[in-house]
Amino acid sequence: MKIWLVILFIFLGTFNALAQTHKLLFKTNKGNFKVLLYDFTPKHQQLILNAVKNKMYHDALFNRVIENFVVQGGAHDVDIAEQEKALQPSKRYRLPAEFDSRAFHKMGALGAGRDENDAKASFLNQIYFVVGKIVTNEELNALELKKGIKFSENQREIYLKNGGLPRLDNDYTVFGEVYEGLEVLLKISKVQANEKDYPLEKIIFEITEI
Template structure:
């Protein structure tokens, strides 16, 4: 009996050490991109070294296959597609989602060079009243689709939604050409972007969604099949 107990304890220790090793983020990992395979196509995501806390957290979750089989549970055309709720993996049809997470948050990492242009990856979070430091969800994320703005539209947004804050010229140009969601800047942490597969973002954003208790959930599940680290390739301009 003692031998069996010792053997079991050894196995548990080995499994625990292996799990710890699998989730450890290395320097090589930080030089790789993330392939996200979905039921509507594949996307390649490049994480930002300017947001190391969010970068390493996302890499860790990818390495342990956390996102595999989860849903894009909140989809709003001309705004964004959101996923990463662990309760979505086995959620029945019609169930409202978005409240799931892990038992920690990630401190905000706002960077003026990272803004909500189309295709960026950003962290979801709870609202300001409960979360005055704007700390990010441990696992939920969104990818921006947004819309294209005119100069007049951006002027109005600066006045009425940004409390007079002026958008830098480079950001205005991006919002006028590829589009985005500028009202979210400096409120939610941007920590990466889709470098291949923007058409997939558009496809997901266009699916029919619920207007019921499960508001904005796709009527037919859009699932993340698999995420994995891949060799980084130069992106053609």
């Protein structure tokens, strides 16, 4: 990764961090990185703070790694489906979506995983980080037409400079971002995985509040 891009993210992250209340340290066997949680997505913020307090993410795994897409951790889709297969849909608890134009799928964004529920509500214990790729103006224009959304000037500028996953905007809740150590996340995203996207080596992490 070019050094100017790392510096850009450190600067932008530090600026954003000044306005937010809670920050997390992700300790991994590949290195550490720091994340700020958005105050304007309070339900998801509180969900992960409770999970940290209850040690839900102690010795957890990044169990889905897709280069130029995402690094995902916590409960895996397969395991959630197995746990819930005997439950009625009304008993499959989810957290209502929180969409905000300030929270979008730029590189380093922290999001909440979900299944194909119509409400786009989030799983309670699955998270992902955006790696993504460079996008073009034409791709953003096409997504606006397809999804019926409008990207702000700020969103366009960041997507065009640094990339991300704009096609996930307004479909999955983003509730934080990496503000230090992005290079560690990018290193994790390049770990070799099998055909089901399981990394071939264990990538262990735990989260503490800073």
